[in-house]
Amino acid sequence: MHPTKKGIILMNLGSPDSTSVKDVQKYLKEFLMDERVIDVPYFFRLLLIKGIIVPFRAPKSAEAYKTIWTDAGSPLIVLTQQLKEAVQQHIQMPVAVAMRYGNPSPEAAYQSLLDQNPDLEEVLLFPLYPHYAMSSYETAVEYMKEVHQKMNYKFKLKTIKPYYNHPEYIQALANSIQPYLQQEYDHILFSYHGIPERHIRKSDTTGFHCLQVKDCCNVPSVAHQTCYRHQVFETTKLVTEALQIPKEKFSISFQSRLGKGWLLPFTDKRLEEMPAQGIKKLLILCPAFVSDCLETLEEIAERGKESFMEAGGESYTTIPCLNTQPLWIAAISKWVNDYKMGEKNMLLS
Incomplete structure (x- = not known):
């Protein structure tokens, strides 16, 4: 006991x-x-x-x-x-x-x-x-x-x-990405789980900031305490800074949408577009999940790879979730x- x-x-x-x-x-x-x-x-x-x-x-x-x-x-x-x-x-x-x-x-x-x-x-x-x-x-x-x-x-x-912004979480996430940066790549895509934009507005404790103020995620507000969009941007910013990844080498997208009016850009669309934009070698990870699951293993690692490669991609590497890192x-x-x-x-x- x-x-x-x-x-x-x-x-x-x-x-x-x-x-x-x-x-x-x-x-x-x-x-x-x-x-x-x-x-x-x-x-x-x-x-x-x-x-x-x-x-x-x-x-x-x-x-x-x-x-x-x-x-x-x-x-x-x-x-x-x-x-x-x-x-x-x-x-x-x-x-x-x-x-x-x-x-x-x-x-x-x-x-x-x-x-x-x-x-x-x-x-x-x-x-x-x-x-x-x-x-x-x-x-x-x-x-x-x-x-x-x-x-x-x-x-x-x-x-x-x-x-999302705690130094020890950021350090763990950065550490999980670090080994994959040793390989040749054109771009890193941070694919977060999507949610409807109305959820962002509903979670805004001020009632007037999220998706209403210009560049709202970068304008300081108490609304950020419950703003998913701000928080995923902040995670990405802190991790890429820790790894010294140039801004032009990474981007954010949102997966698993169900219906219209969800956060943009959509991961599946980006995977289809990237090869034509010169991104042939892709690293992709899903930081909204700490454990690998259907959305990371099937949607991203399997179907996502198929879409990217069919669109002209050359290499596609999925970085695992934190799991038991x-x-x-x-x-x-x-x-x-x-x-x-x-x-x-x-x-x-």
Whole structure:
């Protein structure tokens, strides 16, 4: 039994339980019915998701999952569990894993910590999302709070803030990119997960800054605390500065769009355009994800490569997510140990 009365939950997006169409349908319904993912009135969302999107998309998604599935299961689940085990080696507090959608559930994660210490007094939620977005970080945090309140747990719940600009996160990300810079390349594409522009406006705590002020992401504002667009720009700026990558050698795009009005430019379109613009040798990474998953392994590493090469590309290299990279494990472990010791510089919300 752990002597401490604190526990840690690492929370990631989630995955279907298997590649069967039935399990993928179940997962997609839970994911897409989230009002922070598709923010339209409930009845319309119900008709859209269960009547149109899921029946059409589930079989295709199931086939996509089959291309990345491992003997141990979903890469995202396996990698998150491996991260948990690695972090556990460096801290004295019990660590559990939760997924926003699918398994293991928040209830299972809370119970795992209670099983290890029935006298648990405080839980630190560590969302595995570096950037704030209502459809990722926000929904994960709010769901964990909702379950915590509903189950009437006696222990307190605290949360790590987005760490998109934290020096140790930047150092870990830069370190993961560094080896790939030794090869010949024309350009580096930072492909972030896309979100609708309306989500940027909804998350603007001032109500008048994001996508309304000229060059809004570079004009100082408290709105940046919850602005996904600003935060991904800042991550890219800090990492490329740390690696001394010239501005003309990198750019940003957004992937995985669903519908119109999403952040531009689109990754899939850029991959088709780049070879004609003289970019024949490409490095690509997805910093919005810390664990490789369907969006990185199938959408980018497989379909993205196919598009780029068919358009005239010569080489296409996908840089893996942080996964269980040593500096990433060290960063999480340090932040958690600082929290245990009551350090004031922790990223606590």
